[in-house]
Amino acid sequence: MAILVTGGAGYIGSHTVLALLQRGDDVVVLDNLCNASREAINRVEKLAGKKATFVEGDIRDRACLRDLFASHAISAVIHFAALKAVGESTRMPLEYYENNVAGTVVLLEEMRAAGVFDFIFSSSATVYGADAPVPYVETTPIGGTTSPYGTSKLMIELVMRDFAFAEPKFKAIALRYFNPVGAHESGEIGEDPSGIPNNLLPYIAQVAIGRLPQLGVFGGDYPTPDGTCQRDYIHVVDLAEGHLKALDHLPKVEGYKAYNLGAGKGYSVLEMIKAFEAASGKQIPYEIKPRRDGDLAAFWADASLADKELDWRVSRGIEEMMRDTWNWQSKNPNGFR
Ligand SMILES: NC(=O)c1ccc[n+]([C@@H]2O[C@H](COP(=O)([O-])OP(=O)(O)OC[C@H]3O[C@@H](n4cnc5c(N)ncnc54)[C@H](O)[C@@H]3O)[C@@H](O)[C@H]2O)c1
Ligand SMILES: O=c1ccn([C@@H]2O[C@H](COP(=O)(O)OP(=O)(O)O[C@H]3O[C@H](CO)[C@H](O)[C@H](O)[C@H]3O)[C@@H](O)[C@H]2O)c(=O)[nH]1
Secondary structure, three states: OEEEEEOOOOHHHHHHHHHHHHOOOEEEEEEOOOOOOHHHHHHHHHHHOOOOEEEEOOOOOHHHHHHHHHHOOEEEEEEOOOOOOHHHHHHOHHHHHHHHHHHHHHHHHHHHHHOOOEEEEEEEHHHHOOOOOOOEOOOOOOOOOOOHHHHHHHHHHHHHHHHHHHOOOOEEEEEEEOEEEOOOOOOOOOOOOOOOOOOHHHHHHHHHHOOOOOEEEEOOOOOOOOOOOEEOEEEHHHHHHHHHHHHHHHHHOOOEEEEEEOOOOOEEHHHHHHHHHHHHOOOOOEEEEOOOOOOOOEOOEOOHHHHHHHOOOOOOOHHHHHHHHHHHHHHOOOOOO
8 A cells, every 4th residue: 555645746745755765655646746846756766765656647637636546555645735835825816725725625535536534734833823822732723814825724624624524434634834944864855946935944045055145034123032033943854754653643533633743942033044054154144124924923833742642753953954954955056957
């Protein structure tokens, strides 16, 4: 039996596919390559010394899914495939709902048709909305999202919840990621955003390599110790391992369950710049700019539920996050291209 990984050629997906192959699982990757490169999977296979089956296709393509489930014995699905740019989602809400929400419904329908009921979903801390108390804890009701992207994650969690009420065989875990950063320690795979990065670490890394002149720090007057926003950054390899723990835990889950995957600690933007400079030996010129619309001042995870029930916790700190980001960026100045 194989694990189907949708979006498995992407940033978090590729690290998870590697972890699955390394522990001996068989993997089928389904990715339409709208934000990824086939090269990522080639490198994953080389690192693992084991092949995955790659299917270039779309989660919205029912015929493709039918064919995939008919030709491979799938035991569980890890579902990463999504559009994920917050700003873009406010300009293209219909595309986001169609790809992320409608796409997930098609995937779940075809899973049901194929008799596959084990499901792990990439959710996000953003489902807690703007007013949730910090640290975010799973018992806080979700809602109050501030972008179509965030709302698409919220809607999918509600779809999972309702499907679990109706279908006793459905076992589903939503993993609410905080801020994934870093890369595999080999420097062979990592985050490769197209165009100008939206996220902090890829932006810093591209300044360090000379592709961008300087970093704009969005807001220096937040009610935080140094005035810049605080986030809970988590090493992508720790995050990938969380998916394996979640898969192993699925048999014990009744219906739908959500877990935070975070480190449980916040770092400010200025702390991240300093840590990157220390790890890379590069200066990061930056300028404080106006606040970015929709940014919250500070949030981090209460990650104790995943610790207790999934036996999962982070083992890589800020030094490893920075070292591995820089290793990936300096070895691959133009990403996978
Ligand atoms: N990176 C983050 O900060 C973050 C935080 C929280 C949640 N997430 C979620 O984690 C998941 C993975 O994120 P990532 O950072 O690896 O992003 P990514 O863009 O690198 O990976 C997503 C992958 O899905 C593929 N894809 C998109 N739409 C598809 C479709 N319709 N059919 C098939 N493939 C499709 C893309 O080509 C890409 O390879 C996403 O669901 C994202 O929303 C990411
Ligand atoms: O060029 C930049 C980019 C970011 N930032 C700041 O750096 C922090 C982190 O920003 P990111 O864009 O890297 O991450 P976000 O916290 O905004 O959001 C990310 O993590 C969230 C969950 O925590 C959601 O999943 C979301 O989709 C994902 O992009 C924020 O304070 C932001 O203002 C800058 O100062 N300059």
